Amino acid sequence: HYNLIIMHFLFIYLPRDGFFINRKTRCLFPPLGAMYLSAVLEKEGHKATIIDLRAEGEKALRKFVLDADIVGITVETTSLNNCRKIIELIRQIDRDVPILIGGPHCNIVKEKALKELNADYEIVGEGEVSIAKIAKMLEGKEEERNIAGLCYLKNGKTYSNPPAIVDNLDTLPFPAHHLVKKYNYGYIGGIKIFPGRFMSMITSRGCPFKCKFCSRSSLYFDKYRVRSPKNVLEEIKYLYEKGYKNIIFVDDNFLTDKKRVEEIMDGIIKEEIDMNFIIEGARVDSADYNLYRKMKEAGVKLITYGIESGNQEILDYYNKGITLEQIKYAINLADQMNFITIGNFILGAPIEDEKHIQNTIEFAKELPLDVASFFILEYIVGSELWNEAVKEGKIGVNEYIVESDASKGLGKLTRKRLEEMRRRANLQFYFRIKYAVHEILKFLRMKNIYLAKGISTVFACSRCVKKRRCLKK
Incomplete structure (x- = not known):
């Protein structure tokens, strides 16, 4: 690094809109994107700092902004308002420090985000390809037009360079874990799910599937x-x-390549690595007895599944590519292995009526899930559903997240009715003797006090318990 001018990059990760920037919260996992970019910069001899504003108040921001050569912000569609607020705050602290944005939202709307958020630079694509050249640009040793995926303003005009992605993920350095060591991760609903230090990993990028409600294919330029x-x-x-x-x-779908997962699990077992593993995204059609048995031996403790619906018609409409029988098999097999299971369901598909939703509730009750999460469908920018709604004039091009609502021509049920159905789903799923017995027996088998705490939190957070009218069909 002869004659290197060391640049200090400050990376900021924001909470979702609706959560205060200046309030500390307990988070599940750290900002891997910023950690990867930091690792690339440190390898080149530069300095990086990460501030996770989900876990740290904005008071810590001032001293780091004043010391930074550039501030990078991860932009999620779900945190746009907080992003605007933090950029305004940064401008108040130091009007001259350049602001660089990137992340999922930028990959979808591209240079449009640069103007909307009043940033100086934007990376479209995967930033590891470009971040070292941005450091050289700050040194005056690289021109903006030579940096892949860089969007910028010059003489009142917006310029956008073709984006790039990392073809061989093995060439990337490991994320800069040490930069988030001060934060305590591993919380769901404010409850620490397992004792000890917690870190996240991503072993793949992109998704080979095309669910209509999902924008993932837009994020990684359709390459898995x-x-x-x-x-x-x-x-x-x-x-x-x-x-x-x-x-x-x-990963969006950690179990997609079962042979690869088996090799990973074999390695964990062979090396006698004593850790707990959580799979945040799994498809039910990957369920396999031998694979699950190996996962259990390796230390897998919890799996989250995208189940979405208890109606084959709705699953087909979403282009999920799974069946109800596959769902039953996967959840029962996972329960047999004593995995903690979380199933996510979506209410409010455009063709869905109340009978469909009640079918989903009854189907969820048949499954030995530990947690069932019911969400109202969101039309999110970049998804096939959002694109269709925009073409039909039901959603404006600047409405990036819109919930299903018949009053807007989005679906058959109003938002109010969907909220009532969601409360009904929570009540009917959780307040059952069969469910309580299942969780007690599982707790006794696993002897996991953290599971018991988590389940008690689910009961405590079901505030709609008094609204008994939701129990009626």
């Missing part, structure tokens, strides 16, 4: 890539040696 089992195991061993006790895999 995976890390090799050897590369994944090296990071797991590194974290284990650093004292981490828990890892959550945050």
